[in-house]
Amino acid sequence: MTAIVVARAVATNATGQSTLDLCLRSALSEPWVDDLVIVDQANAPAVSSALRALQLDRRDVRVVVADARMSAAAAANLGVAQARGRWLLFLDSDVVLQRGAVQRMATSANGAAAPWIVGGRLTDLEGREKRAARGGALNTFSALAVAMGLPGVKRARGKRKSSKPSAAAPVASVSGAFMLIGREDFSALGGFDEAYVSDAADLDLCKRAADAGGSVLLQAEASGVQFERQRKGRRQAQGLARFAVKSAKTPLERMFALFAGPAIGALIGLRDAIGGRRGGRR
Template identity: 55%
Template sequence: MDKIPPLHERQAQAALGLRVSAVVVARDAGPGVDLCLRSAIAEPWIDDIVVVDHGNSPDISSALRAMQADRRDMKLITVDRAKSHAFAANRGVEQARGRWVLFLDPDVVLQRGAVARLAAVGGAVRTTPPWIAGGLLMDTEGRDRRAVRAGELTTWSAVAVAMNLPGPKMVRKGAKKRKAVSDDEGEAIADPQSEATKVAAVSGAFMMIQRSDFEALNGFDEEFQSHGADLDLCRRATEHGGSVLFHPAATGVQFLRPPSRGRREAQGLARFAQNSAKTRWEKAFGRIAEPAFAVLVWLRDAVGGRPPVSRR
């Protein structure tokens, strides 16, 4: 028998009419995609899952089809591998039924209650739409995967991402006022209003947005091949008067995956730099951005090796 969600979750679902769709774009996915999908299935706030097969081995594609055949709440679509990651994510949203959309990378395993905490963030901080929420990503050893950026998003933010440089230190204003309540099983749950912090960007590997807001922002920019589309969406949400919010109690574990090709990363960061350019110097840099980022990414990986961080 399926476990009944705790009382506070059932009350919130009834009050908000909540329906969350998880969109998982799987490209070169490993066996860990099974853990990812099962963690999403186990979340009571997720009503349906859309998996986008964006180019995987025959074994993985076959496993995804078999899982779909056993579940009425899971839909599998196929997108040409030549299309961009942003294109695949947008097609996934078109098939989703939920009021909220949770973007989840196939190497991320949700921890219990993560989706409920993200869904509660927007109302808790009384932010105006559009709002985007993200949580804390950790590796298998409990280390922060640097999936959040504080400060302001500018052309130079892309340079910091390319060189794996941390952004400004994030200040959690509500940390001293942290409260806790207990669910039906006595487990402490952090109060979302005291925990949520406004940031510049959260990772598309673990990101929630109201579907109407996503559509109003015209979704992800499909010209981004792989990297940078999530940064760009966060930038546009803020420019439209909305907020990007981080909730450290909404957590997921991200397994290390083989890195994508540097050319694709350079292309995405260059496009973000160009889209963000406002000053004369930023626009000048934008004209040489792609070859410049190709060199920066190559130097980063050649000198220090590719660090174990997420696709942020």
């Protein structure tokens, strides 16, 4: 298995350390991870130098440099081109894995319909769960729900097919910040759509997997801690607007797609403004 980490414009503290250091250590400590590909994109010279030093020190680490103008999806695809494993673990540079998480995700894929994608659970530093998956089905209007921070429609609960506590749950999508997929499946799906600048490429990949008759699963017993980041609203709006356009099938969806960009941008701006006021009152 190859872990792929896109390290873009990594911020460091006064001592030169960053969450990337913790992320890489957690990935390399996982027994199921055979090699690690780090995509060095738009980083300060000190960060790039440290990554090259790590590559020289370890045979299981490779560093590839991505142009700063590349989209996040293109940078991830560049990392895949350097991967050796038959499974690909995509990990954001601010995610630190819980011990054993990769094994739990990998075993969840046994018997799953291909192309399959398995995601893990994400929490913040205080242990609060972050939205790493969506229920229901993905369509054009899912872009609105994501922009507003709304959860997906929950599936009706029936009898569990497996009594094992480690059984993964079918979902509509999982986060690209913590995602496992077979390399052959990734190639068959055409990889990430490189037109997504920073957000929603994971939604798009999951939708294409489901449309192809595959499985999208969430393994809640595989978890990672994701450090807080400031999201750039305009970049998120671009990705969600593209997702809305690509997903439009019905006349109503196509009509909405015509105005998706401005509508989603306005919603994200309103969401961030409300969130900022709430944060200031704490």
